[in-house]
Amino acid sequence: MKTVAILTVCLCGSLFLFCTMEFPNWGDPAAPASMHLSPYFIQNAEKDAAVPNIVTAVLADYRGYDTMFETAVIFAAGLACFFLLRTFTRKRRNERLFRHIPTGIVLNIKAGGKIPDDPSKFERIDSHWTPNDLIIKTTCRLIIPSIQLFALYVIAHGHHSPGGGFQGGVILGASFILLAISTDLRSTVRRLSERTSAIMASAGVLIYAGTGLLCLLLGSVFLDYGALAPVLRSGSVMARSHGILIVEIGVGLAVMAVMIWLYYNISSAGKHDEGL
Amino acid sequence: MTHQLPALIIIVPLMAALLITALSWINRKWCFTITCATFALSLAASVGVMIEVLENGVVSYRLGGWRPPIGIEFRIDHLNALVLLVIFSVALLNLFASRIKVQAHFPNKAGTFYALSVLFVTGLAGITITGDAFNLYVLLEITALTGYALIGMGQEHAPLAGLNYLIMGTIGASFYLLGVGFLYMMTGTLNMMELSKLLPELYDTRVVMFGFFLCLVGLFIKMALFPLHSWLPNAYTYMPTAASGLIASLTTKVMIYVMIRISLLVFTPAFSFGNAMLMTVLVWLAVIAIVAGSILALAQKSVTRMLTFIIIAEVGYMVGGFWLGNRDGVTGSILHIVNDAAMTLCLFLVAGSFRFRLDSDRFSELSGSFRHMPYTMIAFVVGALSIIGVPPTCGFFSKWYLIKGGLAAGSYHFVAALIFSSLINVILFFRIFEIGFFQTLPHGEPVSQAIPAARGIREAPRGMVISSLIAATSLIILGLSTNILVSRVIRFVF
Amino acid sequence: MMNDLITMIAAKYNYWAFIVLMMIGLYAMIVKKNLVKKIIGMNIFQTSIILFYISVGAKESATIPIIAHGHQEGVIQATAYINPLPHVLMLTAIVVSVATLGVALALAIRVYNQYRTLEEDDIQSQINQI
Numbered sequence: 087m088k089t090v091a092i093l094t095v096c097l098c099g100s101l102f103l104f105c106t107m108e109f110p111n112w113g114d115p116a117a118p119a120s121m122h123l124s125p126y127f128i129q130n131a132e133k134d135a136a137v138p139n140i141v142t143a144v145l146a147d148y149r150g151y152d153t154m155f156e157t158a159v160i161f162a163a164g165l166a167c168f169f170l171l172r173t174f175t176r177k178r179r180n181e182r183l184f185r186h187i188p189t190g191i192v193l194n195i196k197a198g199g200k201i202p203d204d205p206s207k208f209e210r211i212d213s214h215w216t217p218n219d220l221i222i223k224t225t226c227r228l229i230i231p232s233i234q235l236f237a238l239y240v241i242a243h244g245h246h247s248p249g250g251g252f253q254g255g256v257i258l259g260a261s262f263i264l265l266a267i268s269t270d271l272r273s274t275v276r277r278l279s280e281r282t283s284a285i286m287a288s289a290g291v292l293i294y295a296g297t298g299l300l301c302l303l304l305g306s307v308f309l310d311y312g313a314l315a316p317v318l319r320s321g322s323v324m325a326r327s328h329g330i331l332i333v334e335i336g337v338g339l340a341v342m343a344v345m346i347w348l349y350y351n352i353s354s355a356g357k358h359d360e361g362l
Numbered sequence: 363m364t365h366q367l368p369a370l371i372i373i374v375p376l377m378a379a380l381l382i383t384a385l386s387w388i389n390r391k392w393c394f395t396i397t398c399a400t401f402a403l404s405l406a407a408s409v410g411v412m413i414e415v416l417e418n419g420v421v422s423y424r425l426g427g428w429r430p431p432i433g434i435e436f437r438i439d440h441l442n443a444l445v446l447l448v449i450f451s452v453a454l455l456n457l458f459a460s461r462i463k464v465q466a467h468f469p470n471k472a473g474t475f476y477a478l479s480v481l482f483v484t485g486l487a488g489i490t491i492t493g494d495a496f497n498l499y500v501l502l503e504i505t506a507l508t509g510y511a512l513i514g515m516g517q518e519h520a521p522l523a524g525l526n527y528l529i530m531g532t533i534g535a536s537f538y539l540l541g542v543g544f545l546y547m548m549t550g551t552l553n554m555m556e557l558s559k560l561l562p563e564l565y566d567t568r569v570v571m572f573g574f575f576l577c578l579v580g581l582f583i584k585m586a587l588f589p590l591h592s593w594l595p596n597a598y599t600y601m602p603t604a605a606s607g608l609i610a611s612l613t614t615k616v617m618i619y620v621m622i623r624i625s626l627l628v629f630t631p632a633f634s635f636g637n638a639m640l641m642t643v644l645v646w647l648a649v650i651a652i653v654a655g656s657i658l659a660l661a662q663k664s665v666t667r668m669l670t671f672i673i674i675a676e677v678g679y680m681v682g683g684f685w686l687g688n689r690d691g692v693t694g695s696i697l698h699i700v701n702d703a704a705m706t707l708c709l710f711l712v713a714g715s716f717r718f719r720l721d722s723d724r725f726s727e728l729s730g731s732f733r734h735m736p737y738t739m740i741a742f743v744v745g746a747l748s749i750i751g752v753p754p755t756c757g758f759f760s761k762w763y764l765i766k767g768g769l770a771a772g773s774y775h776f777v778a779a780l781i782f783s784s785l786i787n788v789i790l791f792f793r794i795f796e797i798g799f800f801q802t803l804p805h806g807e808p809v810s811q812a813i814p815a816a817r818g819i820r821e822a823p824r825g826m827v828i829s830s831l832i833a834a835t836s837l838i839i840l841g842l843s844t845n846i847l848v849s850r851v852i853r854f855v856f
Numbered sequence: 857m858m859n860d861l862i863t864m865i866a867a868k869y870n871y872w873a874f875i876v877l878m879m880i881g882l883y884a885m886i887v888k889k890n891l892v893k894k895i896i897g898m899n900i901f902q903t904s905i906i907l908f909y910i911s912v913g914a915k916e917s918a919t920i921p922i923i924a925h926g927h928q929e930g931v932i933q934a935t936a937y938i939n940p941l942p943h944v945l946m947l948t949a950i951v952v953s954v955a956t957l958g959v960a961l962a963l964a965i966r967v968y969n970q971y972r973t974l975e976e977d978d979i980q981s982q983i984n985q986i
Binding site for chain 2: 117150151155159167284289
């Protein structure tokens, strides 16, 4: 098997290598890819949409339809993980969870049940439980708000510097994941429930698609932000710029919510009990 | 308003998927209704687009208002309009059949199931409608991801089958992406129409040749052409019956559509059909796929698993017919996309009813099924006759075109493979008919004396029966309207 | 002669790197029996394609595709900025590969819950036993 695989891989690789001989040189300014379509984007992005960051302009405006489905891909992934993994267990008010340390099995003790008394074998992992570590707690308390602030900056400043909805959304999601890692999953779920994150994820993509639909309803074609000018009370170029911002906010919301949703489901294999 | 129809085909299901997800956390009752309305609306929109195309030729829709090479465009000609109609009709029919199954299998996640299947259909429709080579990849991945999730929730070894499908599917999609990258590197554009204008000068270069080849290999993996088919049987056997009619009947067919689109629209027929060696190799591959698929189908012991191998053989029909490179062959291939989608839907719906009532669709469990599930069995017989290729059903007509094409191209091995596979299909299905009609129950007593209720054999729920019967009727209607289909629609493709 | 070789290497080594990465990924997917290793191979495979696209977008002596402030006096020179399109496309591809990874891990968790192992051989022997 191994030799067959090595042979196949070498054969494929040499075919590709053979092909590279005809590739345009790396970094060649006269390569067809750099000559045909990209000069238009570089020269007109700022004129068309008042966005100096050309990548943002192409992403959210010229090829906005691609990006809408890119957000839908992420959304589909969140939905798929939920569908595959989530197992619903009945919630109880006074439930107490204990982890049996040698096997890792989690016991759920009903109100009035006998609480295991051997502390060397059982560990309480109740919703109020947090690792009693002053350093981690304090550091995270300091870091998380700054991360979130930075994420908002990345989303809002995507017009002028590298950034935008995806990057900002991931950073925002990461701040919640940090919270979940530094305390535990259940205390994070209490702050941002699964239901909220699911609804936020669909709302984010809905903002994107809805903006596009609004353009259609205002008489232009789908995703033509220029048609939003009367609503936003600005010229059609600035309307494009604002349209991109609205869309990026939608993307950021969706990506953040899906990242958190994915983490909830994958880290606890769908049980939402303990997390990592 | 008619000029907005192409956009509505895509937006309506996308928004509906989001709405269903949000609603499934608030009020579950509405999910099914919304899904129904969505598919019906999109079907209506694609009928509208079809009428538009029939009257005025190609419809183009510029997203974001940018002219094509700069922005993305929808480009709908006769071929896509036809495939769109097929996609939404199949989705709607499968939905009616799946309602009870969804309630039974996913009581907590019904909303999510509907949202995923709507997204799946959105992806397929997007693949079909788009005129941009990269956009096609994005939608390919939407279809794929939702498909993996739906398959992974099936019974027995479904998660493993889903994971294998995921890995193979990702390789396929990545090859396609790489192929598009090669074309982009040489031309600098991603728009299909512009590619077809810029590429002819570059046809001699290795890179373009290789890019074409990579796209094809990627699509062959995705459509499960014989040596690359290993993911399909397990994935389709174990997937939940609620989704099987949708996924099994549409995925491979849409991939074949993409192959046709790439070969005829992005590359010119002169290029695709100009390389005699490539055509010979591909027709031979198709022949092997047909023969191997049919023989492997003989070895199976349950209806669904047998059908998965029949699908592999049918993929061979379509690929081979297309690469015959003449008018009859291509016509047969396109006709077979439509017909095979309907046939597969019909048979998978029936297999789903078997599984719902009997908890299994092994041949041995089907004894007495004609007596106790008469309507389901009528649909099954019609579907089977169509797969075999008996005249009033549509399967005959596409096979007729394929054989005509094979004879015209002098590919007698392809014709022989078609006839061989029809004969095998006769054996496959009449074996089941025999069990269902004549065979006594395992205990030895004849069917008439057995208590049907004890074995759980009784007619499937109304929704399933009606959908399978509609699917079966459509097979005959499609067969009778072959002439209209070919002269009004398919003639314009090639 | 030597100079030609060096220019060729300088002009192509990015593409070679992408081929090497891609083949590593392909090899891992074919040979490795552990499902997580396969998933890692798949990710390497996807990453190599990202490298390829980004290499296509590169331009010598050009800067990132963000128009500098205060350019109003002159016309924007297309040669001064690298090609933005591959970057946009790869942003999409990155997102797709993250999404695929998420679903792959979810499926792997289900596989593990079912068979208590991620080794393909062990799973196969369990399937054959039934």
